[in-house]
Structure formats: structure tokens, C-alpha cells
Amino acid sequence: MLLSRSLVTAWFMVLAAAALVGCSSTPLGKAPVEDRSSGSGAAAAVKPPPPGIENAGKPGYYTVKPGDTLIRISLENGQSWKDVARWNNLDNPNLIEVGQVLRVVPPGTAVPSSATAAAGPGVVTHPVASSSVAATAPAATAASAPKSAASAATATAAVAPSATSATAAAPVEDDVSFIWPASGSLLAGFDEARNKGYDIAGKAGDPVYAAADGRVVYAGAGLRGYGNLIILKHSNTFLTAYAHNQALLVKEDQTVKRGQKIAEMGSTDADRVKLHFEIRKQGKPVDPARYLPSR
Numbered sequence: 001m002l003l004s005r006s007l008v009t010a011w012f013m014v015l016a017a018a019a020l021v022g023c024s025s026t027p028l029g030k031a032p033v034e035d036r037s038s039g040s041g042a043a044a045a046v047k048p049p050p051p052g053i054e055n056a057g058k059p060g061y062y063t064v065k066p067g068d069t070l071i072r073i074s075l076e077n078g079q080s081w082k083d084v085a086r087w088n089n090l091d092n093p094n095l096i097e098v099g100q101v102l103r104v105v106p107p108g109t110a111v112p113s114s115a116t117a118a119a120g121p122g123v124v125t126h127p128v129a130s131s132s133v134a135a136t137a138p139a140a141t142a143a144s145a146p147k148s149a150a151s152a153a154t155a156t157a158a159v160a161p162s163a164t165s166a167t168a169a170a171p172v173e174d175d176v177s178f179i180w181p182a183s184g185s186l187l188a189g190f191d192e193a194r195n196k197g198y199d200i201a202g203k204a205g206d207p208v209y210a211a212a213d214g215r216v217v218y219a220g221a222g223l224r225g226y227g228n229l230i231i232l233k234h235s236n237t238f239l240t241a242y243a244h245n246q247a248l249l250v251k252e253d254q255t256v257k258r259g260q261k262i263a264e265m266g267s268t269d270a271d272r273v274k275l276h277f278e279i280r281k282q283g284k285p286v287d288p289a290r291y292l293p294s295r
Contacts, residue, residue, distance in 0.1 A: 052088070052101035060105040064096050071222050075231060077104040078239055078283035080217035082252070176234045178211040178291045179258060181242060182265065182275045189289070196285035197241070197278030204246055204273050208263040210256045211240050211277070211292075219248050226276070227268025232256065239283070243276035244268050 055061045062073055070093045074081040085093045087103045096102070184201035214232035217239070221228050226243035230250065233239050246266025256262055267273045279288050 050097055050099035050101065052103075053099065055101045055103070060103060060109065062102050062104045064098055064100045064102065066098050068096070068098075069222065070094075070096055071218060071220075073102065073104065075218070075223070075239070075241070075280070076283050078233075078237070078280060079104060080233060082217070176212050176238050177258075178240070178279065178288075178293075179209070180292055180295070181209050181211045181240070181277050182206065184265075184275070187274055190285075190287040192285070197276055198288050200275040200277060202265040202273060202275060204264075204266055206265040206273075207261045208242050208245060208265055208275055210258055210260045210262050211279075212238075212258045214240070214256055216250050216252050216254045216256060216262075219250060219252050221268065225269055227270060228263070228266065230262055232262075237281055239278075239280040241276075241278040241280065243278075244270040244274055 050064075052061070056063055062077060064073070070081050070084060070090070074084045077084075081093060083106070084090075084102060084104060087107060090096070180200075182200045182202055184206065186198060187201050188195050188199040190197060208230075210232060212232070212234045214234040216230060217233045218229065218231035223229055226241070228243075228245040228248055230242045230245070230248055231239055232242075242263055244266055245263035246268065247264040248262070249264070250256060250262045265273060265275050270276070277288065278285050279291055280286065
């Protein structure tokens, strides 16, 4: 009996000692340490300012906004995307970032002080005729090439009947006179808020004509909402746009004549076959009724 009590007492002493040892022990893990070295932390998270930020707000410059593409910026400022890429030394025109500030007038061009590029599209500019630039086209600018040698020849030779008449077009600024780009009926007229040009009816494959002499500054499908698109530059002031085509029969930097067949009507990025036609003055869409001859 005495032996049993001694064993029990010894057992309780062992347990008590173990409990004391446990209570006095400390965790082995290290406390977290904030690394404040120059190569990490907040300093490393600082992003460099967008290119050209020093020109933000200056006349003749444009600040890139979410959803912008170089093609749209160029159209809305009356320029060729190739020229804008060259003026801004863009090696890859697909790589522009929000907040980047782009020159949208030729270097050395006088710009009215009231034109503020950072305010948004449609900077008032006075562009000059410019040469092409060796640049990689934006990814979505793959033009629909002529489907055959015959169609290419047709594009070069075809002339709209109305172009041959001296009274077919009304003279406008910069000695540019326009003709109707298609013979179909008018589906929708100009509305500054909802329709930036004319929608003209037709059948798939109907000819689309150059509204005036000019140079092709864009031919492709990279502008959302326009489908297969051609943009012609006619002067220091005027551009025209031809959208929703099923086939494009001219290429960028090609010179075209008024009345030349440049495309075939289609329904790309549209709810029906039609030609959407715009006249832009210094990049801003204007009512074609002011410039087209009456029918």
C-alpha cells in the first residue's frame, strides 16, 4: 500500500515538472520583418509616368484614354495612323497605354491655342500632306485584299458615271469637290450624336466609289463598329470614311481618283448591307449634305 502511494506521488511530480517546462517554452518561428531595402517594398512598386506626359494638355497633343486605338485616335484627329506613329517614334503601334500623350499634328505645325488635346478626340489641327512611314500595321489592320487580279484591275479602272460630269460635285474648301460614293437610297442621315455620316442602301457587291481624289491612309478592319473600312485623305482638311464593305480593293498609301471603285458594299459589323459614309473636317465628322451635290 505504501509502495503504491509512493508511485502515485512520483507520477504526479513528473507531470507537474513537464507542465512547468511546457509553460516556460517559447515559439521557434521568427517574427515578420518588413524589408525596407531600396529594391523592394513601396519604392519598387512605383510605376514610371506614361510616355509624353510632359505634353499633357498642350495644343496638338492627345492623351490616350481607355479603349483608344491608334487608328481611332488618328481618324478623330484627321491624320494617318502611320504619320502619328512616326511623329511619336512608336516602334509598335499596337502598344499605347492609358495616359500616354501623343502628338497628333505634324512637328512644326502651328496649332490654335484654343485646341486642347487632352480634352479628348477631335483636336483642331492643320495637318499637312505627309509621307508614309515604315511601321508595322496595328494588329487588326489586315485589309481584305483584292480577291483576284481581275478585281484589282477593276478597282483601278472603274469610275463612277457621276464623276465624269463637271456639275456632279459641289466645290468646297481646299479645292475638294465630292460626289456620292454609292448610288443607293439614303437609309439614315447625319446626326451628330447618333450617326456621324450617311448610311446608303445597296446590295452585297455593289460598287463603292471614292468621293474625291485622295490617298488611302487606312484599309482594314481594326476600328470597332466600322467593319471593313477605307479612309481617304483628300487635303489638309478633309478625310472620308467608307465602312461595312465586303471587299476592299485598294491598299494603304495608294492614290485614288474621284469616282474610282475602291470597295464592294457589304455588311461587315452591321445589321444589313449598306455603306456608312463619313466626311471629316479636321478630324470632326460633318454633315455630308453640306458637301455632296443634290440628287
